[in-house]
Amino acid sequence: MTNGFGERFHIEIYGASHAPSLGVRIEGVPANMELSEADFAADLERRRSGRRGTTPRREGDVPHILSGVKDSVTDGTLLEIAFCNENTRSSDYEQFRFHPRPSHVDLVARRKYGEEFDLRGGGPFSGRMTLPMVAAGVVAKRILGSGVHFTTTIVEIGGERDSAKFDEVVEAAMRDGDSVGGVIECRISGIECGVGEPMFDSVESVAAHILFAIPAVKGVEFGSGFAGVALRGSARNDAIIDADGRTRTNNEGGINGGIANGNDIVVRVAIKPTPTISRQQQTYHFGNRQIEPLNAKGRHDACIALRAGVVVEAAMAIALADLTLQK
């Protein structure tokens, strides 16, 4: 099983949801960058549970820098950031070994790795694996520099686009023992024209690669995306208004030919409804060899999108840092 991403800014994520620890090893971090454990606090806090609609599993999420930093300055060697898992309740997951959850990974993990594979807490497929990704995102943002700004918002929950109604939509799903999905939009300003390569290392290709690594992501679109193709070319084309290549509209989401065109990069990410729900579901039981009702136990997010904004942002920062270093 490999878990690496990136050429110049290369990350390897290790561990699992209920393993003693998890973390990230990063190669390609330039020397002499200021970096301390306190720098991770704000982004890690944005990913933490606590808000209504998020999992009751609370973790300290304290980052430990194990290598690559001396006296709060990077030394140019491999950077490792580790976290401990402290609040696990593994027995909740025994039932899924023989009775796989619909739309979760239990069945494919069993078929691919065998019945004994450790899927406690979702194992290496868990949303918990996005914790080290957020940490790597903090480092990537540092490489991109203070001129690059990320604005990330939830633009849709459960099909509702009015943000004033989001809490109500999540609450209604929770009352029914159910879950809801959402759409996250991330806008990035300050990426200079020229970042990205033609074809396989295009900004879209590299960004989509890492965005789809986030568990529960089922769609990615740039600029006006799917809706934009309903327009005629004359309505959709982005008129260029100055020598820097600024455009009046931004249907391209800041990318042409796979290369950043200097306008804001705009990406939207679809996060599916949490697969584990407390409502009864019918699903195949491997022991009894028949379809049986599943009453799933455990602590789960009712709406993953509530916690995933900063993860999307981290993924984009990692992709853009990698491409910026390639440039």
Ligand SMILES: Cc1cc2nc3c(=O)[nH]c(=O)nc-3n(C[C@H](O)[C@H](O)[C@H](O)COP(=O)(O)O)c2cc1C
């Ligand atoms: C931040 C975050 C939190 C998540 N929390 C849960 C959860 O509480 N329960 C659950 O069943 N899935 C959760 N997931 C999603 C599963 O990990 C994911 O659906 C599963 O591994 C199957 O992968 P797929 O949805 O990409 O096909 C979460 C994902 C993220 C990014």
